[in-house]
Amino acid sequence: MxxxxxxxxxxxxxxxxxxxxxxxxxxxxxxxxxxxxxxxxxxxxxxxxxxxxxxxxxxxxxxxxxxxxxxxxxxxxxxxxxxxxxxxxxxxxxxxxxxxxxxxxxxxxxxxxxxxxxxxxxxxxxxxxxxxxxxxxxxxxxxxxxxxxxxxxxxxxxxxxxxxxxxxxAHEYTESNARFAVTVEPGNEALQKRYAAIRAARAKGQPTVPSLLGEEKATNPFLRPMSGNLRETLGLTDADDVAVFAETRRRKDTFRG
Structure with a gap:
């Protein structure tokens, strides 16, 4: 059970x-x-x-x-x-x-x-x-x-x-998180599809939580410092994962989208 x-x-x-x-x-x-x-x-x-x-x-x-x-x-x-x-x-x-x-x-x-x-x-x-x-x-x-x-x-x-x-x-932050995510990994098709589904759900007042961890692995930029598309967007193609994560977090902290 x-x-x-x-x-x-x-x-x-x-x-x-x-x-x-x-x-x-x-x-x-x-x-x-x-x-x-x-x-x-x-x-x-x-x-x-x-x-x-x-x-x-x-x-x-x-x-x-x-x-x-x-x-x-x-x-x-x-x-x-x-x-x-x-x-x-x-x-x-x-x-x-x-x-x-x-x-x-x-x-x-x-x-x-x-x-x-x-x-x-x-x-x-x-x-x-x-x-x-x-x-x-x-x-x-x-x-x-x-x-x-x-x-x-x-x-x-x-x-x-x-x-x-x-x-x-613990929070319903998904739509604002998605608005940021598509700016740093714009070539991620799975992310684009998820963003559309999130907008539709929130327009109806539906929660976007819980999510599946597999979905997060495929679309959440904070779990994806190894992504070539993310690294290219950040200008950190040769950096280590911690540096890519840190720059992603820094950009999110100042994001006003």
């Missing part, structure tokens, strides 16, 4: 996820920015919250921690490398560790770059990756506390996961 995953849109563009493991009835909430919509959805479904899964310390990912813990008695799980900034943390996890939500096991990846202590949860059986702000649909997180080399190393870990993995990122 695989996780039952419910997407809850909150704030302007955040996604919070409920994940229920059916064999045990355990329920986790991933990166609860706020508590009220989470409690309302739990009540509507008749689910009891057992865990909070935090990827990193930013307020729009941990803002609901303490109120949810107070209301439900749930256990808070988060990054060992940043435990001091995770409100109410009970279990601190590091790279390569395994952790279970009920009967389903997650592999933990340290993925710093956006923040110094950021983790991702990969539930292999459910083909589900909860990656916070490290990897977005057609994007990656800004480097607030890390370096391009760190972030590329982090993304390289996720690149090794199977193509059928569903990427449950």
């Amino acid at each position: 695989t996780l039952e995953i419910v997407q809850i849109p909150v704030l302007n563009d955040n996604y919070v996820y409920l994940a229920r493991e059916p064999a045990s009835g355990a329920v986790g909430v991933v990166d609860p920015a706020v508590h009220e919509p989470v409690l309302a959805e739990l009540q509507r479904r008749g689910w009891n919250l057992t865990h909070i899964l935090n990827t990193h310390h930013h307020p729009d990912h941990v803002g609901g921690n303490l109120k949810l813990k107070e209301a439900t008695g749930c256990q808070i799980v988060g990054p060992k490398a940043d435990a001091g900034r995770i409100p109410g943390i009970d279990v601190a996890l590091a790279d390569g560790e395994r952790w279970k939500l009920g009967e389903e096991e997650a592999v933990i990846f340290d993925v710093p770059g956006h923040t110094s202590g950021h983790i991702a949860f990969w539930f292999e059986q459910s083909a589900a990756l909860f990656c916070g702000d490290t990897l977005f649909a057609l994007g990656c997180g800004r480097l607030f506390e890390g370096t391009p080399a760190q972030m590329w190393q982090s993304l390289s870990k996720l690149l090794k996961l199977p193509d059928h993995t569903r990427v449950y990122c």
